[in-house]
Amino acid sequence: MISRRNFLKNTAKAVAGISVPLAALEILSPxxxxxxxxxxxxxWAFLVDTYxxxxxxxxxxxxxxxxxxxxxxxxxxxxxERYVLTKDGKLFADSPKGARDGxxxxxxxxxxxxxxxxxxxxxxxAFFVPKLCNQCDNPPCVQVCPVGATYQAPDGVVLVDRTWxxxxxxxxxxxPYGVRFFHPKYHTAEKCNFCYHRITKGLKTACVQxxxxxxxxxxxxxxxxxxxxxxxxxxxxxxxxSEYGTKPHVFYIGLDxxxx
Amino acid sequence: MKNHVLRPLFVVIGIVVIxxxxxxxxxxxxxxxxxxxxxxxxxxxxxxxxWKKVTVxxxxxxxxxxxxxxxxxxxDRTPHAIIQCENCHGPAMEHPSEPPKLAIDxxxxxxxxxxxxxxxxxxxxxxxxxxxxxxxxxxxxxVMCHNPHKPSLEGLK
Numbered sequence: 001m002i003s004r005r006n007f008l009k010n011t012a013k014a015v016a017g018i019s020v021p022l023a024a025l026e027i028l029s030p031x032x033x034x035x036x037x038x039x040x041x042x043x044w045a046f047l048v049d050t051y052x053x054x055x056x057x058x059x060x061x062x063x064x065x066x067x068x069x070x071x072x073x074x075x076x077x078x079x080x081e082r083y084v085l086t087k088d089g090k091l092f093a094d095s096p097k098g099a100r101d102g103x104x105x106x107x108x109x110x111x112x113x114x115x116x117x118x119x120x121x122x123x124x125x126a127f128f129v130p131k132l133c134n135q136c137d138n139p140p141c142v143q144v145c146p147v148g149a150t151y152q153a154p155d156g157v158v159l160v161d162r163t164w165x166x167x168x169x170x171x172x173x174x175x176p177y178g179v180r181f182f183h184p185k186y187h188t189a190e191k192c193n194f195c196y197h198r199i200t201k202g203l204k205t206a207c208v209q210x211x212x213x214x215x216x217x218x219x220x221x222x223x224x225x226x227x228x229x230x231x232x233x234x235x236x237x238x239x240x241x242s243e244y245g246t247k248p249h250v251f252y253i254g255l256d257x258x259x260x
Numbered sequence: 261m262k263n264h265v266l267r268p269l270f271v272v273i274g275i276v277v278i279x280x281x282x283x284x285x286x287x288x289x290x291x292x293x294x295x296x297x298x299x300x301x302x303x304x305x306x307x308x309x310x311w312k313k314v315t316v317x318x319x320x321x322x323x324x325x326x327x328x329x330x331x332x333x334x335x336d337r338t339p340h341a342i343i344q345c346e347n348c349h350g351p352a353m354e355h356p357s358e359p360p361k362l363a364i365d366x367x368x369x370x371x372x373x374x375x376x377x378x379x380x381x382x383x384x385x386x387x388x389x390x391x392x393x394x395x396x397x398x399x400x401x402x403v404m405c406h407n408p409h410k411p412s413l414e415g416l417k
Contacts, residue, residue: 024280040295054385056373058347065351066317084380102373104393126380142300151303154295161307197314206318212342212374213384254382 040154043249044194045221047228047237048130050254052215055080055128057102062210064100066195075181076100077192078132078207083258084108086122091258103128129259130216132207133158133179133192134240134248141171141180141191150189156249157196162188176244194218221249317351320344324352335409348408368393371402 063078064071079098085091094109107115118126139158142150149164150171160171165188172180172189183190195205199218203209208216219228231237231253238255239248252259290305324345325332335341346352348370350362377390397405407415 020277020280024283051382052384054374054383054388055378058344058373062318062347062351067314101369103378104369104372104376106376106378120379123380125382126378127383128380128385139300148291148302148304151294152296152300153308154301159303159307159311161304161310163310164304164307193311196311198316200312201316203316203320209318209320210344210347212344212347215384 040156041222042155042220043222044135044156044199045219045228045232046132046135046194046250047217047219047231048250048252049215049217050127050129050252050256052213053080053128053130054213054215055082055099055103056212057099058210058212059130059207059216060098060100062206063192063195066198066206069190070184071100073184074098075184075190077179077190078130081129081131081259082108082126083129083256084118084126085124085258086118087124088122092116092118093258099128125256127254127256129252129255130207131177131179131240132250133194134177134246134250135194137247137249138245140174140176140244140246144170144174146170153196157194157199158191159193159196160189160191162186165189176241176246177248315353317353318344318346319352319355320346324349327356331409338409338411340408340411366401366403368399368401371406371408375402 057080060076060079063069064076067077069076074097076098079095079100080103081093081095081099082103083091083093092108092110096103096109105115106120107117110116135157137156139152142152142158145151146168147164147166149161149166150158151161152158162183167182167187167189169182169189172182175191180189180191182188195203195207198205205216205218208218217228217231219226219232221229221232223229232251235253237251237253239251240255241248241260288304288306291303292305294301294303294305321332321344328345332345335343348365350365352362353359355362372393374385374388375390376393378385380386402408405416407417
């Protein structure tokens, strides 16, 4: 026979027990989630013209100094790759120090202190390709973050919260483009953020400003009068690794199939 | 079931309850789901402002022009007009207050970034005037003979 005392006791226990897990959940109404998804008027996009790039590396130098990436550490938010294809079908590609000091020799850096000099007569085609974070619309690096330290801002830029990052490195593994690394000083995930402190003030990114040849451009793809948006939407541009479905927002003019 | 079997379960439940009690105080108020939804927009909103606060170091040619109008005008009449002052002179930051003097990169390697002749078809590099660094006065700094502000060969010192 259940007593009144026991009934009240058990009820109180059950209510307390149920309310603890409920407190851990945030109940969202679908209407509120939809309202939060309000379209931003800005979506940053980047345009690289590989025909114009000469491999001077001023972009990499400017980026490292602007964003306080230790200058001599072999990590960088942006870099330039050199591709040399020979007439007998061989491909040589290098990016010594991320091209921080540019390409000042015909010798290709094969790594481990080995170099290969391709003779001018052997070259079929050769060119430079600048790389940086693609600020994907479906960023795999953000999906894998277990703590919500990396995220996509409403204007499309993927940022890292240094105070929140636990340094697990999942995002570094997840990025198909290899743009992420550990910051040697903060020991947190680090990546190109389109110089967020500059673009939000109306400035160009450090790399865009430093490029003497206009090979790098940044613009707002949602603004129909933006020259970069016009080029991207009306001309033939390529993206890297489209097969991953990441919807990158760095577009390339003159992209070659050898470029990965 | 015996009490000693249930005891570890009580410990685990206790830990979970403690974590849940600490969580509202530890997690910042602005941490949560934002514009890009749960998958891409789960973050601390204050961090966006943190990133905007990073100091700008490269000020651009217009900033230099405010004081060094004569230098900018003279280089603007040469092919080197396309190069930002700060690419060689270093980031201006708060110059002239901080730093009062900029460290200029006068090295041979600085010039070779563009002027090592690389005959790469389908790249703008092939069109630039260049030299073979192994044969053109190796070991000597370019600025010994060439003036980067007046790069034409008539400008030779």
